[in-house]
Structure formats: C-alpha cells, structure tokens
Amino acid sequence: MCGIVGVFNKDEAANYVYLALHALQHRGQEAAGIVSTNGSEFYIHKGAGLVNEIFNKKGIIESLKGKIAVGHNRYSTFGDESIANIQPLHAHFDMGQIAIAHNGNIVNAISIKRQLVNEGAIFNSNSDTEVIIHLLARSKKTSFIERLVEALSNLKGAFSLIVMRENELYAVRDPWGFRPLSMGKLDDAIVFASESCAFDLIGAEFIRDVKPGEIIVANTDGVHSFMPFKKQTLARCVFEYIYFSRPDSNLWGSYVYSIRKKMGQMLAKESTVEADIVIPTPDSGVPAALGFAKESGIEFDFGLIRNHYVGRTFIEPSQSIRNFGVRLKLNPARDVLDGKRVVVVDDSIVRGTTSRRIVKMLKNAGAKEVHLRIASPPVISPCFYGIDTPTKKELIASSHTIEEIRKYSTADSVAYLSLEGLKKVVGDTGYCFACFDGNYPVEFDR
Numbered sequence: 287m288c289g290i291v292g293v294f295n296k297d298e299a300a301n302y303v304y305l306a307l308h309a310l311q312h313r314g315q316e317a318a319g320i321v322s323t324n325g326s327e328f329y330i331h332k333g334a335g336l337v338n339e340i341f342n343k344k345g346i347i348e349s350l351k352g353k354i355a356v357g358h359n360r361y362s363t364f365g366d367e368s369i370a371n372i373q374p375l376h377a378h379f380d381m382g383q384i385a386i387a388h389n390g391n392i393v394n395a396i397s398i399k400r401q402l403v404n405e406g407a408i409f410n411s412n413s414d415t416e417v418i419i420h421l422l423a424r425s426k427k428t429s430f431i432e433r434l435v436e437a438l439s440n441l442k443g444a445f446s447l448i449v450m451r452e453n454e455l456y457a458v459r460d461p462w463g464f465r466p467l468s469m470g471k472l473d474d475a476i477v478f479a480s481e482s483c484a485f486d487l488i489g490a491e492f493i494r495d496v497k498p499g500e501i502i503v504a505n506t507d508g509v510h511s512f513m514p515f516k517k518q519t520l521a522r523c524v525f526e527y528i529y530f531s532r533p534d535s536n537l538w539g540s541y542v543y544s545i546r547k548k549m550g551q552m553l554a555k556e557s558t559v560e561a562d563i564v565i566p567t568p569d570s571g572v573p574a575a576l577g578f579a580k581e582s583g584i585e586f587d588f589g590l591i592r593n594h595y596v597g598r599t600f601i602e603p604s605q606s607i608r609n610f611g612v613r614l615k616l617n618p619a620r621d622v623l624d625g626k627r628v629v630v631v632d633d634s635i636v637r638g639t640t641s642r643r644i645v646k647m648l649k650n651a652g653a654k655e656v657h658l659r660i661a662s663p664p665v666i667s668p669c670f671y672g673i674d675t676p677t678k679k680e681l682i683a684s685s686h687t688i689e690e691i692r693k694y695s696t697a698d699s700v701a702y703l704s705l706e707g708l709k710k711v712v713g714d715t716g717y718c719f720a721c722f723d724g725n726y727p728v729e730f731d732r
Contacts, residue, residue, distance in 0.1 A: 287313050287314065287361045287465075287479070287530050287672055287673055287674075288313055288314045288358060288359055288360055288361050288373070288387075288388070288389040288390075288466070288672075289307060289310030289311070289312075289313035289314055289358070289359035289389065289479075289480045289481070289484075290310075290355065290356070290357070290358050290359075290387040290388070290389050290446065290448050290456065290478075290479070290480050291303045291306040291307055291310065291355075291357040291358075291387070291448070291477070291478065291479045291480070292354075292355070292356045292357075292387070292448035292455050292477065292478040292479075293306075293354065293355050293455075293472075293475060293476075293477050293483060293641060294353070294354050294449065294454070294455040294473060294475060294476045294477070294504040294505075295353050295354070295471070295474055295475045295476065295504070296353055296474075296475035298347075298479075298513040299322055299352060299353050299354055299355035299475075300320050300322040300347055300351075300352070300355040300357075300490050300533075301347050301355065302318060302472070302475075302477070303320050303322075303355040303357035304337065304341055304347055304357070304642055305487055305488050306357065306477070306479055306484035306485075306487060307320070307337045307358075307359055307484075307487055308337050308338070308487065309358045309479075309481075309483050309484040309486070309487040309488075309532075309700075310359050310479065310480055310481060310483075310484050311336060311337055311359060311497075312530075312532060313337075313359050313361060313389075313480060313481075314333055314358075314359035314360045314361030315335075315336055315359070315361070316334065316335075316360045316361060316362055316380060316571070317332065317333065317335065317340075317359075317360035317371075317372040318332070318333070318335075318336070318337045318340050318341075318357065318358060318359045318360065318372075319331065319332030319333070319336045319340075319357065319358050319360075319372050319373055319374055320341070320350055320355055320356070320357040320358075320374075321350075321355065321357075321374045321376055321385035321450065321452075322334075322350040322351060322352040322354065322355035322358055323352045323354050323355075323358075323383070323385075323450065323452055323453075324351045324352035324353070325352065325353075325453055325509055326450075326452060326672070327351070327352075328376060328383050328385065329349060329350045329351050329352065330350075330376055330385075331346055331349070331350060332369070332372040332374075333369075333372070334369070334372070337359065337461070344444050344507070349573075352544055354450055354453070354454075354455055355438075355450070356374050356385050356386075356387050356448050356449075356450040357374070357387065357482075358372075358373035358374050358387040358388075360373060361674070362674065364585060368388055369378075369476070370410055370411040370412075370413075371411045371412065371413045373386070373387050373388060373413070373415060373671055374386055374387040374448075374450070375388075375411070375413065375415050375416055375419060375551070377419045377423075377665075379419070379422065379423040380423070381430055381433075381451075381490060382451060382452055383451070383452060383645055384422070384448040384449065384450065384451055385449070386415055386419065386448070386449050386450075387419060387442075387447065387448045388413075388415040388418070388445060388446070388447050389445075389447075389465045389480055389672065389674040390443065390444030390445045390460065390464055390465045390466070390672040391414065391444050391670060391671050392414040392415075392417060392418075392441050392442070392443045392444070392445055393411055393442050393444075393670050393671065393728060393729070393730030393731060394440075394441065394442045394730070394731055395414035395417045395441075395711025395731070396444065396731040397731050398417050398421070398440060398441075399414075399549070400421060401443060401681075402417070402421075402424075404694070407420050407424075410590065417441075418437055418441070418445075418447070420442060420511075421436070421437035421438075422434065423436045423574070425437060429452065431501070431503065431512070434449065434456065434458075434501065435512075435515070436461075436497035437516045438458065438515070438654075439514075439624055441460070441683050442728050442729070442730070443460065443462075443464070443670070443671055443728055443730065444460055444462070444464035444465050444523075444671040444672045445458065445459075445460045445465075445575065446458070446459050446460065446464075446465040446466065446467040446480065446496070447459075447508075447572060448467075448559070453505060453506065453540055453595070454503060454504060454505035454506075455476070455478070455503075455504045455505075456501060456504075456710065457469065457478040457496050457501070457502045457504075458496070458500070458501050458502075459496045459497065459498055459499065459500055460498065460499070460515075460726060461498055461499035461515045461516065461517060461518040462498060462518045462520065462521040462727060463498030463499075463520050463521065463522050463561075464522065464523050464671045464672065464717075465480070465523060465526075465671075466480055466481060466495065466522075466524060466526060466531065466538065466709035467479075467480060467495065468480070468481065468482050468485070468492060468493075468494070468495050468536075469493045469494055469495075469496055469502060470482070470485040470488060470490040470491055470492050470493055471491045471493055472485075472488060472490035472491070472676060475490075476504040476509055477490050478496070478502075481531055481532060481564075482535050482536040482537075483532045483534050483535045486534070492536060493541075495538060496627055497513070497621070498520060498522075499513055499514075499515040499516075499517060500512065500513055501513075501514060505530055506637040506718075519727060520715070520716040520717075521671075521717065521718040521727040521728070522538060522716055522717050522718065523669075523671065523673070523717070523718050524708070524712060524717040524718060524719055524722075525543045525634075525662075525669070525673060525721060527542060527546065528546070528549070528633050528661070528662045529570055529633045529634055529662075530673075533546060533572075533573055539657065541572075541645065543573050544573075544680060545576050545711060546570075546573035546577070546633070546661065547573045547576055547577035547580075547683045548573065548577060548711045549573075549574050549577065549661040549662070549703055549707075549711050550573065550574030550575060550576060550578040550579075550580075550581070550631060551577040551578065551580060551581040551710065552577075552579035552581075552659050552707040552708075552710060552711055553574065553577070553578055553631070553659055553660075553661050553701070553702075553703045553706075553707070554577070554578040554579075554582040554659075555581060556701070556703065556704055556707055557659060557670050557701030557702075558581075558582045559629060559657045559659075559699060559701075560565070560627065561584050561626075561627040561628060561629045561655070561657060561725065562584070562585070562626040562627045562628070563584065563585050563586070563587045563589065563622070563623075563626050563627075563628055563629070564584045564585065564586050564587070564628075564629045564630075564631060565577040565586075565589035565590060565622070565623075565628060565629070565630050565631070566590070566630070566631050566632075566633065567590060567616075567630060567632040567633070567644060568588070568590055568591075568592040568616070569592060570632075570633045571631050571632045571633050572703040574632075574633060574661035575631035577661075578629065578631050578659060578661075578727060582629075584629065585594055585620050588617050588619060588622065589622045589626075589628060589630070589645075589648065589651075589653075590616045590617070590618055590619070590630075590644070590648075591614060591616070591617050591618075591619055592616055593614065593615055593616075593617070596654070616644065616647065618647050618648055618650075618651035619651075620651045620652055620685075623648055623651045623652050623653045624651070624652035624653075625652060625654050626652075626653055626654055626658050627652075627653075627654050627655040627657070627659065628648055628653045628655065629657045629658070629659055630644065630645070630648060630656060630658055630659070631659045631660075631661060632644075632658070632659075632660055632661070633660070633662060634635050634660060634661075634662045634663050634665060635660055635664070635665065635682060635683065635691070635702075636665055636675065636676065636681065636693055637676060637682055638682035638686075638691060638695065640693045641658060641695045642696065645658060645695050645696050645697045646696055649696070655698045656696075656697050656698055657697060657698055657699045657700075657701075658692075658695055658697040658699070659698045659700075659701055660700070660701070660702040660703065661702060661703050662702065662703055662708065662722075663689075663702055663705040663708055663722040664722065665681050665682030665683055665684075665701050665721050665722065666681060666682065666683050666684040666721070666722065666723075666724060667681070667684065667720055667721050667722075667723075667724040667726075669720065669721050670720075670722070670726065670730045671718065671720075671728070673721075676720065682694070683702075688700055688701070705719065705722050705723060708722075
C-alpha cells in the first residue's frame with residue numbers, strides 16, 4: 287500500500303517529490319524518504335513519521351540536489367519499523383549507485399533471501415525490497431536493463447517499483463498488476479507516482495498507467511518501454527477501489543470516487559432498509575454513502591464529524607493505538623442523530639472493533655436505530671500482496687456469521703455488498719478478490 291514517486295529531468299526534483307508524497311500520505315504514515323541525484327552524487331534524507339514532520343527543517347529539501355529524485359511513504363507489510371527499512375533503499379554496486387522505492391509485497395522473498403544468505407550475502411535490513419538489490423548486484427548480465435529483468439523475473443507477488451540510477455529512472459509494474467503505478471508529464475520532465483492525485487498537486491499531466499509487466503525507462507535518450515516478462519493473469523487489487531486510493535485518483539481507467547459511489551448504489555439495491563438518514567463513516571465511506579442515499583431515496587447527512595489531524599485507524603500498526611484512534615478521530619453530531627433511524631455506511635469491516643465502537647457512539651448520541659451497511663463483501667482471508675491485514679482468525683467475517691457480527695457490533699441490522707454486486711460494479715475479471723473469496727492468484731512462502 288506504500289506510496290512511491292519518481293521525477294526525472296526537473297530542476298529541484300526533490301521538491302516535486304516532496305509535494306507528491308504529501309498527496310500520497312494516505313498510502314503510508316509510518317515513515318518517508320527521498321533520494322536525489324545530480325548525476326554523480328546521491329543525496330538522502332529519511333525518517334519516521336509524516337512527510338511534513340520529516341522534511342520540516344530549513345535546508346533539508348535544498349540539500350537534496352539534482353534533477354532526478356525518488357520518494358517513498360512507508361506502510362509496513364514486510365520487515366520491522368527500524369530506520370534500515372525506510373525507503374528508498376540506497377546501495378553501491380559495480381554499476382554505480384542505485385535507489386529503489388517499492389510498493390507491494392514479494393511473496394517469495396523469504397526463500398530467495400535464505401538462498402542468498404546461504405551463498406554469503408549480507409543484508410542491512412529485513413525489507414523484502416533489499417532482495418532486489420542483491421539479485422541485481424549478483425547478476426552476470428552486461429547491461430543494467432538486462433540485470434533488472436533477470437532480477438525481477440525471480441520474483442513473485444506485488445512489486446510496483448521506481449528505480450533510480452545516476453542518469454536515469456525506471457518504473458516497473460509486476461506482471462499481475464497488483465499495485466497501481468502511473469506516468470505523467472511536467473513540462474519536459476517525466477514523473478511516476480502510485481496515484482494520479484500526486485500529479486494534480488504538482489501540476490503534472492496524467493499520461494497513462496504503467497502496464498502490468500512493463501518497464502519504462504526515462505533517460506537522456508527519451509522514454510522507452512519494454513514488456514520483458516511472461517504474461518500473467520491480471521490480478522489488480524480491488525481493495526484499492528474500496529479503501530486505499532484517494533477518491534480523486536484516476537485508477538485503471540476509472541475515478542475512484544465514481545466507483546465507490548456505484549458500490550453504495552449497488553449496496554442499496556441489495557439491502558435497503560427503512561430509515562430517516564444515511565450517514566458515512568468519514569472519510570472513506572462518504573462516496574458509498576452518497577450512492578446509497580441516492581439509490582434508496584433516504585436523506586444524506588453527516589452524523590459523524592472527523593478530526594482530520596488523526597491518522598487512518600486501519601493502517602495503524604498497534605491495536606491499542608487503533609482503539610484509541612477511533613475515539614479520537616470521530617465525534618457524533620447529536621442534533622443530526624437524536625431520535626433518528628440511521629443507516630451508517632462504511633467501506634469495510636476488518637476486525638470489527640471499529641464498527642462496534644461507531645455503533646455504540648451513534649446510539650449514545652441518541653440514534654433510535656443504527657443499521658450498518660458495508661460497501662464491500664466480508665473480508666475472510668488475509669492479504670499477502672501488500673496489505674497488512676490481520677491473520678485469518680482475527681478477521682471477524684472469517685469465523686462469524688452476519689448475525690453474530692450484528693450482535694457483536696450492537697447494530698439493529700448489518701448487511702454487506704455481495705461479491706457478485708462488487709463484480710457488477712468493477713468487472714468480474716482482472717482483479718484479485720482473494721480477501722473476499724480466499725482464491726490467491728500467486729502462491730506465497732508459508
């Protein structure tokens with residue numbers, strides 16, 4: 287789920303990367319980093335926390351010199367929270383210097399790393415991304431692009447990458463297309479980012495998505511595209527539409543906002559209920575709630591007010607912080623809720639603890655009835671492709687019926703968007719639905 291950015295051939299490239307990372311802050315809040323180059327030296331600044339906390343001192347951005355830069359917002363799914371795991375990762379090898387920013391999860395990284403260590407490799411981090419650097423360094427191929435293709439051909443799983451060398455920038459998307467990556471243009475510069483909303487902030491023009499299995503190279507010779515990998519069955523993460531991506535991003539040919547609104551409309555078709563108002567769980571539930579209200583004819587209103595200075599509860603690494611965050615993040619609007627039959631629309635239920643607290647909060651604020659509507663199917667299986675979902679036993683829908691979930695949440699009714707309904711909205715092919723059906727498109731180290 288991490289956010290990655292690359293800028294090629296732009297004065298003050300690091301400044302543009304910094305701004306783009308702001309736009310992608312929702313994709314990772316644990317750490318961030320930028321590496322830039324002026325064609326000979328590499329300049330690095332990384333740290334734990336939010337983008338504006340890490341780059342808050344005068345002179346930091348100015349010290350990141352050069353017309354090429356790559357940046358990363360960290361959301362950990364592999365490796366601990368140590369400084370060594372903060373990306374972009376930087377290394378020296380026989381072809382010069384390299385910096386890599388990675389979004390995804392390499393599902394065979396453990397077995398590859400074990401083999402490399404047995405052969406004498408020494409790792410500086412426990413990030414799966416470092417495996418790529420070792421494979422590149424050990425390759426006997428004569429050109430960098432050949433080495434990159436050989437290294438990445440060994441990988442399975444999700445890897446959207448931006449790779450920087452002294453005078454060029456590479457963008458790569460795995461053959462399954464799990465994670466998004468887009469290309470844009472800013473005057474004479476080429477830019478890459480996890481989502482198109484990053485282009486909007488820096489004034490870049492969205493050109494297109496990087497294709498699954500594609501390597502794009504930007505250098506002084508221009509922009510070149512390669513499709514070197516064996517074609518695989520497309521498995522784009524449908525949870526990008528449900529939760530991760532920003533509503534204003536153009537993702538895989540559709541705007542996220544429009545897709546989420548259609549999910550809400552489909553949810554209303556499948557499970558409408560008599561009620562006085564429809565409210566969202568802000569912010570990710572807003573488009574779906576608007577769609578539900580439109581389809582059902584029930585009035586839309588804001589019954590929960592969000593404190594925007596608190597992070598997203600699902601991606602906080604600690605359960606204790608997550609529980610505290612729900613109370614800190616949302617506050618009920620009592621005048622909106624008092625005496626009303628309320629439909630509260632959320633994007634998903636993972637563990638169920640957040641939903642339980644929200645329902646109780648609404649009832650304590652005077653809601654006469656609370657009907658919980660979820661704009662995605664029940665999450666029954668963990669993700670191994672770049673989402674830090676809990677183990678199967680921690681996923682409430684994997685071991686509880688809808689009625690049991692209703693009782694636990696204390697809601698008057700609970701209904702999810704069906705998997706069939708979701709597929710009607712996004713399409714029934716080309717996506718990974720593993721978290722909803724347990725059918726994993728790529729085998730993983732166990």
